[in-house]
Amino acid sequence: MNYNWNWRIFWEPSPDAVGTYMDTLLSGLYWTLATALTAWIMALILGAIIGTVRTLPNKWLVRFANGYVELFRNIPLLVQMFLWYFVMPELMPTAIGDWLKAVQNAPFITAVLCLGFFTSSRVAVQVSTGINALPRGQKMAGTALGLTQMQTYRYVLLPMAFRIIIPPLTSEFLNIIKNSAVALTIGLMELTARARSMQEFSFQVFEAFTAATLIYVLVNVVVVNLMRLIEKKVAVPGFITGGGK
Helix, strand or coil, X not given: CCCCCCHHHHHCECCCCCCEHHHHHHHHHHHHHHHHHHHHHHHHHHHHHHHHHXXXXXXXHHHHHHHHHHHHHHCCHHHHHHHHHHHHHHHCCHHHHHHHHHCCXXXXXXXXXXXXXXXXXXXXXXXXXXXXXXXXHHHHHHHHCCCXXXXXXXXXHXXXXXXXXXXXXXXXXXXXXXXXXXXXXXXXXXXXXHHHHHHHHHCCHHHHHHHHHHHHHHHHHHHHHHHXXXXXXHCCCCCCXXXXX
């Protein structure tokens, strides 16, 4: 293969006025982390609420929550990104649509909303599964202590359910970081988009995407170890899920 390798390219000036090519990649990393973390907070809050509603005795609330999950989980992320960014402003009244198009950092806001709703549907499934995996006696114990339904969920069921689902939540956290790369399709200059711009400016395609790959791997390794530490810190010694028995 006749390819001119140049690993010093990262310290050469970048035409995008960010600085060096390394600065370009670090700028992309900043937007990747900002997008993923903001969307993750949104997904965790919404997912906890929807997941809890899926386990309530009210069938209409359960149907609503299940509909929410199926809607956002079954539409491909890329399609949702296009719908939020290109279609939604056109469906609004003209004044609101024009305002949405002119919002500063619109790609970032759109990416956060899209990733937040998409991931929240997946988190909701994890939360409801965690609640249903708890022994039935825990809910009965809360009732016997005179706790309301909301108090039982808040103080008894959800704290234990979240301890159970930390491993799948870790996978969802990793997914949201990787899925943030889809936002390049609506103009967000996150890590993958910056790697593409570096490749287009310098024609050093292997160096650009090798660096991006290593950065993604490093970030994910940090996340995995952090979540593993949290899992150990919040673990309840001797607790074993009862599978609803």
